[in-house]
Amino acid sequence: MLEIRLRTDTAVVPPDKVEPDPTRLEPSASSQTTMGLIGWKCVKSFRKDDSWYHSVWNVSHYPDEDEREQNKAGTRCDGRALVYEVDSPVEKLATRSEIISFVDRAKSEFATVLDMKFS
Structure with a gap:
């Protein structure tokens, strides 16, 4: 599953509140x-x-800051699902072109971290 997430005003609302x-x-x-x-x-x-x-x-829960910074997938649902952002x-x-580049980067990271294939 692919999810699109917008985080607004990152300086105003701390991620844990x-x-x-x-x-x-x-x-x-x-x-x-x-x-x-976000790839699930x-x-x-x-x-x-x-x-x-x-x-x-x-x-x-969404990938936490540590998972994102370490470029690793989070394990959810007792190990039955992975999530990566x-x-x-x-x-x-x-x-x-910037959007296409972002999507290409996401696909590349999903392919590596989540072991996904794209055609």
């Missing part, structure tokens, strides 16, 4: 919006009545 503490807000100039492409891969069998939404996505600041996705 829902609401920011207004006394600790960063300057708006340091804020960034990023787009992430099933590596072991699930029950017949399981679904991606209810049994994987809805009960799993490739992200980019949206200001670096302004042209068609």
Whole structure:
């Protein structure tokens, strides 16, 4: 499964909090919006009545900062699924060629980290 994730105002909302503490807000100039492409891969069998939404996505967390920094897949659902994220600041996705380059980079990383084949 491929998921597209937009993270807005990264300087305002810390990644581990829902609401920011207004006394600790960063300057708006340091804020960034990023787009992430998240690849989810099933590596072991699930029950017949399981679904991606209810049994994987809805009960799993996104790749954490350590997983992203180490370029490694996260293991979810007791080892039955892997997840990996490739992200980019949206200001670096302004042209068609930049978007194509980002998608190509994501495909290359998914192929390596998640052992996926693309045609």
